[in-house]
Amino acid sequence: MKPNLLILSYQLDQHLAQIATDFHVFYAPTAEQRAQTIAANGDKIQVVLTIGSVGLTAAEMALMPNLTLISALGAGYENIDIAAARARGIVVSNGAGTNDACVADHAMGLLLAAVRGIPQLGVAVHQGIWRTALPLPPSVSNKRLGIVGLGTIGRQIAKRAAGFDLEIAYHSRSVREDVSFEYFDSLLKLAQWADFLVVATPGGAGTKHLINREILDALGPNGVLVNIARGSVVDTEQLAQALRQHRIAAAGLDVYESEPKPPEQLLHLPNAVLTPHVAGWSPESVDETVRLFLDNAQRHFAGQPVLTPL
Numbered sequence: 001m002k003p004n005l006l007i008l009s010y011q012l013d014q015h016l017a018q019i020a021t022d023f024h025v026f027y028a029p030t031a032e033q034r035a036q037t038i039a040a041n042g043d044k045i046q047v048v049l050t051i052g053s054v055g056l057t058a059a060e061m062a063l064m065p066n067l068t069l070i071s072a073l074g075a076g077y078e079n080i081d082i083a084a085a086r087a088r089g090i091v092v093s094n095g096a097g098t099n100d101a102c103v104a105d106h107a108m109g110l111l112l113a114a115v116r117g118i119p120q121l122g123v124a125v126h127q128g129i130w131r132t133a134l135p136l137p138p139s140v141s142n143k144r145l146g147i148v149g150l151g152t153i154g155r156q157i158a159k160r161a162a163g164f165d166l167e168i169a170y171h172s173r174s175v176r177e178d179v180s181f182e183y184f185d186s187l188l189k190l191a192q193w194a195d196f197l198v199v200a201t202p203g204g205a206g207t208k209h210l211i212n213r214e215i216l217d218a219l220g221p222n223g224v225l226v227n228i229a230r231g232s233v234v235d236t237e238q239l240a241q242a243l244r245q246h247r248i249a250a251a252g253l254d255v256y257e258s259e260p261k262p263p264e265q266l267l268h269l270p271n272a273v274l275t276p277h278v279a280g281w282s283p284e285s286v287d288e289t290v291r292l293f294l295d296n297a298q299r300h301f302a303g304q305p306v307l308t309p310l
Helices: 013-020 031-044 058-062 082-088 100-116 118-126 152-162 187-193 213-219 236-244 283-301
Strands: 004-007 024-027 047-050 069-072 091-093 144-148 167-171 196-199 224-227 250-253 272-274
Touching (some): 047 283, 069 283, 082 091, 100 272, 213 236
Parallel strands (some): 047 069, 144 196, 196 224
């Protein structure tokens, strides 16, 4: 008999079909479906598949007495109550490593687009405005890049940034002994040093509004912010004010506090480059994420440790 799986995040039809070969699937990607499914079938659920922004609460776990495995697609797990799961002996895993390259690619794309003003230049062409009527867009190469959070994604970003001859430094909870980049023990000092600041830190209460007015002012009027981490890390209102007042030059964002609603404060700002939380989405990365989940689940039900435990 197939184990019962509750899926709480959106999935493509092809991946639902792939997963359904190993599981009896309860698919509940909306808040209403989620509440109804857990209320009606909580006692049947053995596995939950979710993502960091969607999460799983302790109260929901309490309605699933047979739950033994929670898996997050992708690296994020900030809204999964890990402590509650551990107290119950529930195994928790994530998709670490499956979309790091894709996210890093997107981060560099946002950086290039924001610094060079690529979306605005495209609009100018459509309006018949030629380059002689436009300000010179800054170069990206040979500037200073600060990375906030030098985990696996942060290191992938650094690897790509090196190809642009960027000087790289970072801030994280502790020094990494496996890199040669300069370490700043203060985010404020990193922002003062950097021309560009890329946020790649985990979400959650510990990093909420880590990027605030003080950090944005330290980055300065020529500075550019990129966030591919979690929307909660950046104070949206303070960022909007900094962009409107040109206290920073531009921002490139893939994640927002308002998700899945668009960030109203940023929508009409010409110096904000926005994408709809797709940095980790590509056919290759999503396929790999689903494959890792299935591998972890197979190992779990065979009594073996999962490959990416939390």
